[in-house]
Amino acid sequence: MNAPVTVSIVGASGYAGGELLRLLLAHPHATIAQATSERLFGRSVTKAHPNLRKKTTLAFTRLGDLEPCDLLFTCLPHGDTMEHMPRFRDLAPRVIDLSADFRLNDPAAYERWYGRPHTHPEWLGEFVYGIPELHRTEMKDARYVSSAGCNATATILGLYPLFRAGVARPDATVVEVKVGSSEGGNRSTDASHHPERAGCVRSFMPVRHRHAAEMIQELGFGREIEIHFSATSIEMVRGVLATAHVFLEKPLAEKDIWKIYRGAYGTEPFVRIVKERDSLYRYPEPKLVAGTNHCDVGFELDADSGRLVVMSAIDNLMKGAAGQALQAFNLMHGFDETTGLEFAGLHP
Amino acid sequence: MSAAECPICGAELTLGDDLVAGELLECADCGTELEVESTEPVVVSEAPTEQEDWGE
Numbered sequence: 001m002n003a004p005v006t007v008s009i010v011g012a013s014g015y016a017g018g019e020l021l022r023l024l025l026a027h028p029h030a031t032i033a034q035a036t037s038e039r040l041f042g043r044s045v046t047k048a049h050p051n052l053r054k055k056t057t058l059a060f061t062r063l064g065d066l067e068p069c070d071l072l073f074t075c076l077p078h079g080d081t082m083e084h085m086p087r088f089r090d091l092a093p094r095v096i097d098l099s100a101d102f103r104l105n106d107p108a109a110y111e112r113w114y115g116r117p118h119t120h121p122e123w124l125g126e127f128v129y130g131i132p133e134l135h136r137t138e139m140k141d142a143r144y145v146s147s148a149g150c151n152a153t154a155t156i157l158g159l160y161p162l163f164r165a166g167v168a169r170p171d172a173t174v175v176e177v178k179v180g181s182s183e184g185g186n187r188s189t190d191a192s193h194h195p196e197r198a199g200c201v202r203s204f205m206p207v208r209h210r211h212a213a214e215m216i217q218e219l220g221f222g223r224e225i226e227i228h229f230s231a232t233s234i235e236m237v238r239g240v241l242a243t244a245h246v247f248l249e250k251p252l253a254e255k256d257i258w259k260i261y262r263g264a265y266g267t268e269p270f271v272r273i274v275k276e277r278d279s280l281y282r283y284p285e286p287k288l289v290a291g292t293n294h295c296d297v298g299f300e301l302d303a304d305s306g307r308l309v310v311m312s313a314i315d316n317l318m319k320g321a322a323g324q325a326l327q328a329f330n331l332m333h334g335f336d337e338t339t340g341l342e343f344a345g346l347h348p
Numbered sequence: 349m350s351a352a353e354c355p356i357c358g359a360e361l362t363l364g365d366d367l368v369a370g371e372l373l374e375c376a377d378c379g380t381e382l383e384v385e386s387t388e389p390v391v392v393s394e395a396p397t398e399q400e401d402w403g404e
Binding site for chain 2: 254255258259262273275276277278279
C-alpha cells in the first residue's frame with residue numbers, strides 16, 4: 001500500500017476550494033495537509049464550508065505558512081496564481097491550478113483575452129489543459145495541470161466530437177450558456193444582492209467572454225475557427241447548460257451524429273449521451289448532474305436547415321472545477337480515474 | 349444470440365435467442381422503446397407511444 005498523497009489547497013475558502021475539501025476528505029489515497037485563506041486564517045474550514053461539520057477539524061492557514069507537500073491545488077483569483085507560482089513550484093512537485101492563469105498556450109492569446117501580458121509566459125507550455133477527456137495521455141505524466149473553465153468545459157465537451165470529426169463549419173458555431181449564481185464566487189457584490197439577483201435572467205456577457213479563448217484553442221484542430229459565445233445567469237445556484245448551434249459542413253443523418261458522439265464518449269466514465277424521446281428528461285439537465293462529475297451531452301438535428309443543436313450540462317463546481325481537478329489528480333497519480341467521484345447525483 | 353441495429357440511433361442491439369414477435373425492448377443508448385416485428389429475420393421498429401406535447 002503506497003503512502004497517501006499529501007495535498008494542500010491554496011485559496012480554500014471559496015466554493016471550488018470547498019468542493020475540493022469535500023472530495024479530498026473522502027478520497028482513499030489523499031491526505032489534506034493545509035488549506036489556506038487570508039480572510040479566514042485561524043478559523044475552522046467549516047466556518048466557510050458548513051457542510052463539512054464533523055468531517056474535519058482542519059483550520060485555515062495563511063499562504064505564507066504553506067509547507068512542502070506532494071501536490072498543490074491552487075484556487076486563487078485569476079491573475080494571482082501566476083504571481084505566486086515561483087514559490088508554489090518550490091513547495092510541490094505537482095500543481096493543479098483552478099484559475100485561468102495557465103489555460104492558454106499562447107501568450108499573445110492570453111494578452112488579447114485578459115487585457116494584460118502574462119508575467120510568466122515561459123511556463124504556459126508546461127501546463128496541460130485540464131479536460132481529461134481531451135488530454136488524458138498528457139495528464140498521466142504531467143507535473144502541472146490547468147483546470148479548464150466551467151463554461152469552457154461544458155461547451156468544449158459538447159462540441160469536441162464534431163470539431164474533431166471535421167463536420168462543423170469552422171466559423172458558424174453559436175453557443176449560449178445558462179449559468180448559476182455560484183459561478184460568480186462567494187463574495188457578494190451590489191449585483192448579487194438578493195433583491196437584485198433573485199428572479200433575474202441576466203445577460204452578463206453577451207460577447208467577449210474569456211472562456212471563448214479556451215474553446216478556440218481546444219476545438220481548432222489546426223483550423224482557424226470562431227465560437228460565438230454568450231452567457232446568461234439564471235435563477236440557479238449550481239449548474240451550466242450550454243446550448244450550441246452548429247452548422248454542418250455537409251448533410252448528416254441522425255445516426256451519423258450518434259456514431260460521432262458514441263465514438264468519442266462511448267467509453268468515457270463521466271460523459272453521457274442523453275437524448276431520449278420519451279424520458280422525463282429528454283436532454284441534458286443541470287439539475288441531474290448537480291454534485292457529480294458528469295457531463296451530459298445531447299443533440300437534435302434540424303435536417304432541413306443543417307443546424308445541429310447540441311446541449312451539454314455540468315455542475316460548474318464539479319466537472320467545471322473541483323471534480324475535474326480531482327479527475328486530473330487521479331490520472332497524475334495512476335489512481336482509477338473515478339476515485340472519489342462516484343456520486344451519481346440526486347433525483348428528484 | 350442475435351443482433352440488430354436500433355433504427356433510431358444505430359446502436360447495436362444484443363438480443364436473446366428467445367426473442368418473440370411483438371416483444372418490447374429498450375435501446376440502451378437512446379432509450380427508445382422498440383418492438384420486435386419479426387424474428388427471422390430480426391426486424392425491430394420504434395414502438396408506438398402516446399406523445400406528450402411538452403407544452404409545445
